[in-house]
Amino acid sequence: MNSPEPKKSAPQIKVPATYMRGGTSKGVFFRLQDLPEAAQVPGPARDKLLLRVIGSPDPYGKHTDGMGGATSSTSKTVILANSTQPEHDVDYLFGQVSIDKPFVDWSGNCGNLTAAVGAFAINSGFVDAERIPQNGICTVRIWQANIKKTIIAHVPITNGEVQETGDFELDGVTFPAAEVEIEFMDPADGAGAMFPTGNLVDDLEVPTDAVAGGKLKATMINAGIPTIFVNAADIGYTGTELQEAINSDEKALARFETLRAYGAKAMGLIENLEEAAARQHTPKIAFVAPPNDYVASSGKQVAAADIDLLVRALSMGKLHHAMMGTAAVAIGIAATIPGTLVNLAAGGGERNAVTFGHPSGTLRVGAEAEEVDGQWTATKAIMSRSARILMEGWVRVPGDSF
Template sequence: MSHVPQIRIPATYLRGGTSKGVFFRLEDLPASAQVPGAARDRLFQRVIGSPDPFAKQIDGMGGATSSTSKCVILSPSSRPDHDVDYLYGQVSIDTDFVDWSGNCGNLSTGAGAFALHAGYVDPARVPENGVCAVRIWQANINKTIIAHVPVSNGQVQETGDFELDGVTFPAAEIVLEFIDPADEGEGEGGGAMFPTGNLVDDLEVPGVGTLKATMITAGIPTVFVNAADIGYTGTELQPAINEDKAALARLEAIRVAGALRMGLIASPEEALKRQHTPKIVFVAPPQDYVSSGNKPIRAGDIDLNARALSMGKLHHAMMGTASVAIATAASVPGTLVNAAAGGGQRNAVRFGHPSGTLRVGAEVAQVDGQWTVTKAVMSRSARILMEGWVRVPGDMF
């Protein structure tokens, strides 16, 4: 009996922010996977170990969480004034699909670092010692991200003393700028970054009731609700949500209702193939709590509490793209996020999440009666964990 051997593909396993993913150079992929389609999806799924009915991803590189079930493709940019094109795939853990509908803000940090590792940045732009501004074209959402990557002796500096809650060890700080992060193309009213045209809506959720909601497209499509309105305090950690099937079902119902109201899907059934977006975030005024790492978080040190769901589960920290949405919504008086933070004008916010705290900033303004955001800024870190080849069965294409 003959057996098809495995093939090996150059790859890098990299942490970016509070996520991990398998990074590929486009030119290293098999020819059939160098273009969008079923072959690329099957490759990513097999690399990660999905779909896995056991939801463990034992036979792949995934870590059985939404934060670790990710693949990235980078290539020299085809866009003027950009260094690299960055494409991100969120691989479903236990169902048969790869979601290309949004960006990963955490792995955007890794994209900047990997662009330098891969030699995609003009050497003339890379200092021997200093900071290199890597210009990233985010191909999923057609937006620009600038990653300010530290360089030491001509190489990416990965070690340092920057601490990021949700990441165990310190590393070098990378500052991310998300340029014009709102998506003005989606939504029922084309209302710039508020797709319904409103700062707060009454969102009717079948089986749950009518909730106040702020729906925004900055960073990633996000539905914000008040924690108190759904029976929470905003200080919950993962077990309180992820071990409660009824709670997860209610939160998914909110996500589906929000997706319909934002014009992201035409029917509830479409939500099954768009699990990456929109995100659900519930917010509350600042309160004391103890993080998942046993770190005391004091109400006086934060502006609000926020808890986010990713791929149907409460995130262990906070997604980078959802952080952009939080920063932007917090900067607009009248939103639920702004109200939770105490109201008023602000250009930065520090929020509490399950693993600790995070400070993010946004520059917003009103133009012709519509709120716009020009830039959102946050700090992350990135580090290569392993590099070499991944292996997949040769008959999978």
């Protein structure tokens, strides 16, 4: 008896790629010129390709059939190209891939992966050879194409090559590595005001079943990434919560998404609440509280005396395991501006740096902001991250998947 012929399907194709960790995130990095021709321009083909690379949408929430890690921190993609801007080395485009839905969110930056962008740019020939020291620090000038801002990465070089190993420890990352200092220049997100409502604190109108009384104090800021800050106590939390306390509570997650949608509308990012579902990457929502002792997810003891405030932030509908780099910029900038909820949680007053506690430990962010004619502007935010190549070569996807 003859066996039936197997169904013919398009074979897999190979796409050059590098899998990298940057900060507390990791993602798949591509050079624009290495993508299939149809995916070299924005549009459905590019989105479908990246979805297939990551393994989304995955109703099982595991990313078993892709490169993603089934969390917002690990379902990320990066496309780098020769810079279109003068005095810049590379254009950096970030795509946040949804885990369970068929879309890629291009609305914001990933601050953590920025540390890896610098190294990738050097390794991939985007930085002129004469600008790379034999030993020392290479300054990589990055144009962040999602938000049209400049970021400077200071990448250590040893014997003419990117140094990845070292003793710099970053809470949320298991092993030490080389320190990469990142400067976010003029980090206000987008072309509008840093405080889109014109207020440092708003009484955000929300459903009464989400917050008693239907009003919630919020600081809504465009810096690093659009972010909505609320007081932990106002929504029944302490600010010391770890992931399981919130991510295992479906009602809590739905409530946060409701609050995020109302904040997004108040910030002018969406016109109607339903649009929030297709804009998961931005804005972020976070809650803040004054310092308190707690035990981080690694078992590390965090003392109230060692931090200025507590912050917990959600990303793509879940409490983040550490802190998004872009949200850390928002925290740093908001903390420098007297009267914001972030500043008040840190004790008020003027400052140019803040150390905050997050689920994995602590992070220090330096920031500068100034008030001109009644309008606040952010001039710079600085933080240290690290980065490492995990794997390089090709990713494979079915040829008919995009």
